[in-house]
Amino acid sequence: xxxxxxxxxxxxxxxxxxxxxLLNPTPVFAVESADGVYLNLSSGERVIDGMASWWSxxxxxxxxxxxQAVKSQLDKMSHVMFGGLTHQPAxxxxxxxxxxxDSNLQCVFLADSGSVSVEVALKMAIQYxxxxxxxxxxxxxxxxxSKSGPSKGDKQKSKFLSFKNAYHGDTFGAMSVSDPENxxxxxxAGVLPQHFFVSAPTCLSDDDxxxxxxxxxxxxxxxxxxxxxxxxxEPLVQGAGGMRFYCSEYLRQIRKLCDEFNVLLIFDEIxxxxxxxxxxxxxxxxxxxPDILCLGKALTGGYMSLAATLTxxxxxxxISAYQGGNLMHGPTFxxxxxxxxxxxxxxxxxxxxxxxxxxxxxxxxxxEELRQCKNFENVVDVRVKGAIGVIELKEPxxxxxxxxxxxxxxxxxxxxxxxIYIMPPYIIKPSELTQLTTAMVQVSKESF
Ligand code: PMP
Numbered sequence: 001x002x003x004x005x006x007x008x009x010x011x012x013x014x015x016x017x018x019x020x021x022l023l024n025p026t027p028v029f030a031v032e033s034a035d036g037v038y039l040n041l042s043s044g045e046r047v048i049d050g051m052a053s054w055w056s057x058x059x060x061x062x063x064x065x066x067x068q069a070v071k072s073q074l075d076k077m078s079h080v081m082f083g084g085l086t087h088q089p090a091x092x093x094x095x096x097x098x099x100x101x102d103s104n105l106q107c108v109f110l111a112d113s114g115s116v117s118v119e120v121a122l123k124m125a126i127q128y129x130x131x132x133x134x135x136x137x138x139x140x141x142x143x144x145x146s147k148s149g150p151s152k153g154d155k156q157k158s159k160f161l162s163f164k165n166a167y168h169g170d171t172f173g174a175m176s177v178s179d180p181e182n183x184x185x186x187x188x189a190g191v192l193p194q195h196f197f198v199s200a201p202t203c204l205s206d207d208d209x210x211x212x213x214x215x216x217x218x219x220x221x222x223x224x225x226x227x228x229x230x231x232x233x234e235p236l237v238q239g240a241g242g243m244r245f246y247c248s249e250y251l252r253q254i255r256k257l258c259d260e261f262n263v264l265l266i267f268d269e270i271x272x273x274x275x276x277x278x279x280x281x282x283x284x285x286x287x288x289x290p291d292i293l294c295l296g297k298a299l300t301g302g303y304m305s306l307a308a309t310l311t312x313x314x315x316x317x318x319i320s321a322y323q324g325g326n327l328m329h330g331p332t333f334x335x336x337x338x339x340x341x342x343x344x345x346x347x348x349x350x351x352x353x354x355x356x357x358x359x360x361x362x363x364x365x366x367x368e369e370l371r372q373c374k375n376f377e378n379v380v381d382v383r384v385k386g387a388i389g390v391i392e393l394k395e396p397x398x399x400x401x402x403x404x405x406x407x408x409x410x411x412x413x414x415x416x417x418x419x420i421y422i423m424p425p426y427i428i429k430p431s432e433l434t435q436l437t438t439a440m441v442q443v444s445k446e447s448f
Contacts, residue, residue: 002032002042003030003032003042008028008030011028012025012028019184026399026400026403027400027403027404029041029042029043029403029407030042030043033062034049034061034062035060035061035062036060036061036062036425036427037049037060037061037424037425037427037428037429037432038061039061039412041407045407045410046410047406047407047410047411047412048410048411048412048428048432048435048436049061049411049412049424049425050411050412050413050422050423050424050436050440051412051413051414051422051423051424052298052302052423052424052425053302054297055239055271055276055297055298055423056297056298056300056301056302057298057301057302057425058274058275058276058298058301058302058346058350058425058426058427059301059302059346059349059350059425059426059427060425060427060428061302061425063301063349065345065349066301066303066342066345066346066349068345069341069342069344069345070303070338070341070342072341073089073337073338073341073342074338076337077337078336078337078338079333079336079337079338080337081332081334082110082330082334082335083330086335087335087337087340089335089337089340089341089344090110090335090337090340092340092344093110093340093343093344093347094108094110094308096344096347097295097308097310098310100280100347100351101281101293101310102283102289104289104291104312105289105293105310105311105312106310106311106312106313106316107310107311107312107313107315107316108308108309108310109124109308109309109310109311109327109329110306110307110308110334110335110340111296111306111307111308111309111329111331111334112305112306112307112331112332112333112334112336113169113296113305113307114169114270114294114296114297114307115168115169115170115171115174116169116171116307116331117270117294117295117296117307117308117309118168118169118171118173118174118177118232118268118270118294118309119169119171119173119174119329120309120327120329121230121232121266121268121292121294121309121311122160122173122174122177122229122230122232122266123173123327123328123329124292124309124311124315124319124327125160125229125230125264125266125291125292125315126157126158126229127319127327128229128264128315128318128319129156129157129158129229129264130156130157130158130322131318131319131321131322131323131325132318132322133157134322134323135318135321135322156227157226157227157228157229157263158227158229159193159194159195159196159224159227159228159229160176160177160195160196160228160229160230160231160232161195161196161197161198161217161220161221161224161228161230161231161232161263162177162178162195162196162197162198162231162232162233163179163197163198163199163200163201163233163234163238164179164180164181164182164197164198164199164200164241165179165182165200165238165241165242165244166178166179166197166200166232166233166234166238166241167179167184167234167238167239167240167241168232168234168268169270170184170185172188172191172192173193175188175192176192176193176194176195177195177232178241179197179241180192180197182241182242184240196220196224196228198216198217198220199216200238200241200242200244200246201213201238201244201246201247201250202246203246203247203249203250204245204246204247205247206247206248206249208247209247209249213249213250213253214250214253214254214257217253217254217257218257221257221258221260221261221263222261225261225262225263228261228263229263229264230258230263230264230265230266230291230292231254231258231263231264231265231266232266232268233251233254233266233267233268234267234268234269234271234272235251235267235268235269235272235282235283235286235288235290236248236251236272236277236282236285236286236385237271237272237276237277237282237385237388239271239272240271240416242419243383243388243390243392243419243421245383245385248285248286248287248288249286251283251286251288252286252287252288254288255288255289258291264291264292264315265290265291265292266290266291266292266293266294267282267283267290267292267293267294268294269281269282269283269293269294269295270294270295270296270297270307271297273295273296273297273298273299274295274297274298274299274347274350275350275355275356275359275386275387275426276298276359276386276387276388276423277385277386277388278356278359278360278363278385278386278387279386280355281293291311291312291314291315292309292310292311292312292315293309293310293311294307294308294309295307295308295309295310296308298346299343299346299347300339300342300343300346301342301343301345301346301349301350303339303342303346304336304338304339304342305339306336306339306340306343350426353426355426358426359386359387359426361430362386362387362424362426362428362433363384363385363386363387365430365433365434365437366384366387366389366422366433366437367384369433369434369437369438369441370382370384370389370391370437370440370441372441373391373440373441373444376444376445378393378394378395378444378447379391379392379393379394379444380392380393380394380418387423387424387426388421388422388423389421389422389423389437389440390419390420390421390422391419391420391421391440391444392418392419393418393419393420393444393447394418395418395447396417396418397415397417397418397420397443397447398447399415402415402420402443402447405442405443405446406439406443409435409438409439409442409443410435410439411435411436411439413436413439413440413443420440420443420444422436422437422440424436
């Protein structure tokens with residue numbers, strides 16, 4: 001049955017949508033169904049999706065292979081607890097994740113959302129140093145150590161260093177390492193644990209690299225490394241904090257400094273992972289391997305919520321060897337079999353496709369078709385990386401008006417602030433992509 005007008009009123013009065021309020025809610029559009037790159041709205045329009053449901057639906061919607069993976073698993077079991085039990089989909093997915101990521105990353109924690117995988121990464125980093133300091137203390141027997149932990153005199157490495165403009169999720173730990181001022185979480189500043197931040201990276205190309213770009217980062221580590229457990233960053237693309245791109249050399253310099261100052265390196269690839277930036281993982285472009293890696297979003301091809309935190313044997317074994325060694329995290333829906341099954345199917349689809357040339361083609365087309373906006377008076381910047389295209393305006397868009405306009409133009413795009421951006425499903429055809437970029441150009445023009 002199609003959605004009724006009364007249900008839409010109920011929605012506006014009772015249901016929060018992301019980042020909205022209930023007194024003055026922004027309008028929502030009801031979706032009846034979705035297939036391929038199309039969303040079928042209840043109002044009858046069929047619009048091309050340029051958002052891939054926030055980076056996740058890389059194979060489009062209603063994909064027969066992904067549907068089948070869920071259906072087959074559903075007939076066996078939709079869920080069982082992961083405490084004390086295990087199952088084929090979880091094992092197969094973790095084997096696959098270990099196979100496709102760097103050989104240093106050998107141990108996996110399956111979380112139920114990107115934010116939770118960040119929480120787990122932060123816990124891992126703190127617990128690693130807690131265990132390492134406690135375990136290496138001289139003059140304790142194994143039993144004494146297991147009671148004492150690091151003593152009060154030990155510097156506790158429990159802080160994090162991150163970039164301004166960072167975004168790592170909406171839970172409290174993730175908020176605390178996201179941009180403290182510009183971010184969506186500034187009203188919680190007084191409640192959140194305080195961490196260290198450095199200016200967001202600006203250098204776009206390794207050819208333009210200057211050694212002074214890393215000075216601020218180095219200075220903070222130099223003074224505070226005894227307190228810092230890990231650096232956490234989104235490699236090469238800062239997503240929700242402004243869709244900003246930066247060059248690989250930062251990552252190489254940061255890896256070097258982390259090693260020098262005994263600090264772990266966490267890469268949040270929840271948005272950048274699974275080919276979005278042009279390499280399968282952004283860290284591959286920089287040839288830099290993190291100690292802890294967070295994956296999510298496109299992991300299940302956008303079908304279900306699932307994320308993963310991967311780490312090295314060194315980190316896992318150090319945590320595991322001390323004080324009982326348990327990593328104290330265990331969500332109810334950890335390793336949900338439906339989500340794991342569809343993740344395996346999605347990864348197989350992606351790995352068996354010519355994803356590299358597909359993303360390169362999308363990139364080329366985005367560059368060609370968006371470039372004209374650079375000449376518009378109200379446009380500050382146009383940038384493209386892999387299957388991500390961004391038009392940055394001088395002024396924030398009028399969301400309500402722009403959203404309706406995009407629907408009129410037959411596309412689904414959801415700008416934020418001054419950014420009109422696109423990250424389409426990888427299966428998009430050139431003609432469909434042209435319809436999206438034409439709408440972006442048109443709306444940028446009309447935003448004078
Ligand atoms: N990290 C990054 C880089 C993200 O883009 C997001 C989601 N926008 C998250 C973490 C949080 O993921 P989730 O919304 O699944 O909790």
